[in-house]
Amino acid sequence: MMMLSNWDRHRDIGILILRVGIGLMFVFHGWPKISGGVETWNKLGLAMQHLGLGFAPVFWGFLAAAAEFFGGMLIAAGLLTRLAAMALAFNMFVAVVLKFSTGAGLSGASHALEVGIVFLSLIFIGPGRYSVDWLCQNKDMPKLNQTR
Numbered sequence: 001m002m003m004l005s006n007w008d009r010h011r012d013i014g015i016l017i018l019r020v021g022i023g024l025m026f027v028f029h030g031w032p033k034i035s036g037g038v039e040t041w042n043k044l045g046l047a048m049q050h051l052g053l054g055f056a057p058v059f060w061g062f063l064a065a066a067a068e069f070f071g072g073m074l075i076a077a078g079l080l081t082r083l084a085a086m087a088l089a090f091n092m093f094v095a096v097v098l099k100f101s102t103g104a105g106l107s108g109a110s111h112a113l114e115v116g117i118v119f120l121s122l123i124f125i126g127p128g129r130y131s132v133d134w135l136c137q138n139k140d141m142p143k144l145n146q147t148r
Helices: 004-035 037-051 059-079 081-102 107-123 132-137
Strands: none
Touching: 004 037, 004 059, 004 107, 037 059, 037 107, 059 081, 081 107
């Protein structure tokens, strides 16, 4: 498989595509939730009842909306990627529990489960080379092919 062996050098481009794609989709899905205000946040926060946390639904709903909208931005930019992926993975965990608790089954929970797997993977994979995180961590490294 000589042809495929060279693809490893493009791994960071693949991570970039994954991060920007999923991040922007979550910005898109999160905007109506973050801009929906207290009524929307209350509805979202009621999902926490299925984890035994029936108090402060507006607070939990706001956190969920903020995780989707701002977390999507962070993941797309590759800034605080692992932290944002943790918040979004937890959001998806709550969504999966909600779907199963309300009888939607695997077909109803599949989207949240699939996206949760993506976020869980990003926690372990990290943001890749083409990210703000990488730039911040490697700002003092010497540049390749730099002439003096």
